[in-house]
Amino acid sequence: MTIHGISPDVLAALEHVLGQSGVAADTADMAKYLVDWSGDHHGGALAVLKPASVAEVQAAVRLCGTLGLAMIPQGGNTGLVAGAIDIGTAGGAVVISLERLNRIRSVDADNFILQADAGCILQHIKDAADERDCLFPLALGAQGSCQIGGNAASNAGGVNVLRYGMARDLIVGLEAVLPDGALWNGFSGLHKDNRGYDLKQLFIGAEGTLGIITGVEMKLFPKPGRVETAYLGLPSFEAAISLFRRARRQCCDLISAFEIIGAECMELARLADPNIVTPVTGPVHVLIELSSSAAIDLRALLMNFLADTMEEEIVTDAVLAESGAQARAFWAIREGLVEGQAKRGYHVRTDLSVRISDIPTLIAQARQFVELQHPGWISQAYGHAGDGNIHFNVLPPLDLAEPNARARGATITTGLYDITNALGGSISAEHGIGRTRQRVYWAGMSAVQRRLVSTLKDALDPGGLMNPGCLFPATETFS
Secondary structure, three states: OOEEOHHHHHHHHHHHHHOOEEEEOOOHHHHHEEOOOOOOEEOOOEEEHHHHHHHHHHHHHEEOOOOOOEEEOOOOOOOOOOOOOOOOOOOOEEEEEOOOOOOOEEEEEEOOEEEEEEEEEEEHHHHHHHHHEEEEEOOOOOOOOOOOHHHHOOOOOOOOOOHOHHHHEEEEEEEEEEEOOOEOOOOOOOOOOOOOOHHHHHHHHOOOOEEEEEEEEEEOEEEOOEEEEEEEEEOOOHHHHHHHHHHHOOOOOHHHEEEEEEEHHHHHHHHHHHOOOOOOOOOOOEEEEEEEEEOOOOHHHHHHHHHHHHHOOOOOOEEEOOOHHHHHHHHHHHHHHHHHHHHHHHOOOOOEOOOOHHHHHHHHHHHHHHHHHHOOOEEEEEEEEEHOOEEEEEEEEOOOHHHHHHHHHHHHHHHHHHHHHOOOOOEEOOOOOOOOOOOHHHHOOOHHHHHHHHHHHHHOOOOOEEEOOOOOOOOOOOO
16 A cells, blocks of 8 residues: 555544545555546545535545545546646545435435436436436436536536526526535425525536535426437538527427537547447538427428538538437437547547537637648537537647657647637536636736635635635635
């Protein structure tokens, strides 16, 4: 066993509260908690705490507060901005993993409400809803390993935001342990409750800086009786946005997803799965999904819409899924390009949002910036166009050494943020701020906004022990 940094007395106190199975201090045992999904970020910790109940979370937080130990809440560790990994210090904090709080507490299909522990895997929640003929629509590439508490803390997005909203729109209530160890129970089972401050919103998107979410109460929806999926080829991103405007008006709220993919991304999808076949031609691809009750002839609606847009040459090629298997194959292309980028190695990864009408301008300016100022780097544009979210990623030349690629990548990232800001956009559409974006986030705040967020932080976490270095620069004072 190799243990670094934590004193025997502190280790004994933690084990007294959580038991030996609830504390990992050995280097090997902690390893998987200290690297993110992408492999880009590695951190340190004095120990990893694994409470098995809400009461143990409270006890651990109280003890850490007494000992002055900084705490980093961690869900499935699938984030991309180092929000749950201490990369900024010498590992002087403890990670509090919620993985053992993994119970679905209740499924109330009559009232369309599901309650679950924060450590519950998102896919397990979706499966539990499905078993009761309901839908929980939060859908992410990492849904087989991400946890619902982390989804809430980061205000996760995904492919269904267009129809159902972000995580905060799907959450009815929260339960959270505050920095002093007190438990706030915000569960009510009510879809409508206008009694004063909506306190759950303080913790959604706060990335564990104000407390530790231990339970989530979610909205369910009727499971769609029909789902229709089409994969389309278009001549340009301008045509894709024109298509979306038409689809939004003609198909209304039946659209559950509208994804755009630059054809340059196909090579990466095949890196993940060499058997992937692109069903259409064209420089821009669109994946559109409609869903409804069984009473609506959704297929006829989609076919008529596509016929009209092909006649007008907005769409140049189209394949309508004939089966669930073919629809899944379409989605495998979208998911595979992300996996392929990860397999290729380090790359610039962004999560930008602009007004929907500005998407073509964002992509054009970003491509030009990379081509002119960083020749040899490869642009990749794709994303959730229906809500203005574009992932504009940039791949380094394969012969460029990784340290040099990372140094140049930081410059490219800054340039892409500048383009986005000039369009009045956001540098974080759905991934959050974490530690990798906190200085840019903080620098972009107005003085009034800084005062507001600092006042909230100071009021709820006066000791600054909750996820220090995340959202706020670690050196920032809040008083």
